[in-house]
Amino acid sequence: MPEGHTLHRLARIHRDRFVGAPVRVSSPQGRFTDGARLVDGRVLERSEAVGKHLLHYYDTDVIVHVHLGIYGTFTEQRVPMEPPRGQVRMRMTGDHVGTDLRGPTACEVVDESAVAALFARLGPDPLRADADPERAWTRISKSATPIGALLMDQKVLAGVGNVYRAEVLFRHGVHPLRPGRRLTQAEWDAMWVDLVELMTVGVSAGGIVVVRPEHDHGDPAYVEGKPRTYVYRRTGRACRVCGAAVAQSVLQGRNLFWCPGCQQD
The missing domain is CATH 1.10.8.50 (Helicase, Ruva Protein; domain 3)
Structure with missing residues (x-):
């Protein structure tokens, strides 16, 4: 299972490549179709990690929570992207780069209360400035x-x-x-x-x-x-x-x- 540094690195990459602009989001596999519909075309405002969890905050107060688990991976390619291969749970596409998420334990839309509950049940994260x-x-x-x-x-x-x-x-x-x-x-x-x-x-x-x-x-x-x-x-x-x-x-x-x-x- 990826350790915390991997999720913080992903948060930083997504912050650099997607934050501040509208992002096209789809679910070629179909298991995240409803969630993708809620954020497709919206501006990604923030990307952060806590522990082994990745959080994407959109301008509609919708948050996408990802936990990679044992098998989850993000793979990137330049735009225009090739047709999806394999079980792509979530595809994010920006102006120049896109990324495909495969095999996560969790990929879901949550609200602020769910995020607060997540933070409450986790111990301090050595990679967060607010850790105690x-x-x-x-x-x-x-x-x-x-x-x-x-x-x-x-x-x-x-x-x-x-x-x-x-x-x-x-x-x-x-x-x-x-x-x-x-x-x-x-x-x-x-x-x-x-x-x-x-x-x-x-x-x-x-x-x-x-x-x-x-x-x-x-x-x-x-x-x-x-x-x-x-x-x-x-x-x-x-x-x-x-x-x-x-x-x-x-x-x-x-x-x-x-x-x-x-x-x-």
Whole structure:
């Protein structure tokens, strides 16, 4: 599933390419026909993200909410666009560029009250200027749940997925199974600052860059073309810092990666 930096990057791209002008919106697949009709030809006034959610605000007080889920993707092409291929849930076309949305978990028209409810149920987003990390700390500091699970709980912290979870815990030497209430506030504050910096880089780079320059060598990335990671999808390989074999287990249905040498409980 795309992590929060991907949605913020999309929000920025759509802001640059569509905001401030009328946008043609259709649903070639047919599953968003009624929603597309409400915004087709209207001016897109704002594009923003919160956590793993994308929001398009139109001049009629109508908001389109998109959650990509596991399979959702946006693909772009120049205008005039080719005929839609595959299951295109939503097609947006501007003066020069268009984009097709395929496979999202959600693509729906909502109102301000629904957006307010969305923000209320999400934890602070490290990529938003209005985020309050104390909200997350209040929950973490009282919880017996492992910090590795809390970081993935969107009600605690919005936008962090499995890669950022594994990597920020490694970077701060925190074992993923340590209960949240055993984390110190100094550790949390440092992790929050790091997440803000790392995810901001992710928005600009279009990828998750987490390995410090002095460690960016040795084994290649887990997928060709991606930046290296410290522990994510490196099970059994030597830690880039201490040489211990990277460990793996499952926590709440998601793969968990850590270094037994650098992240001792």
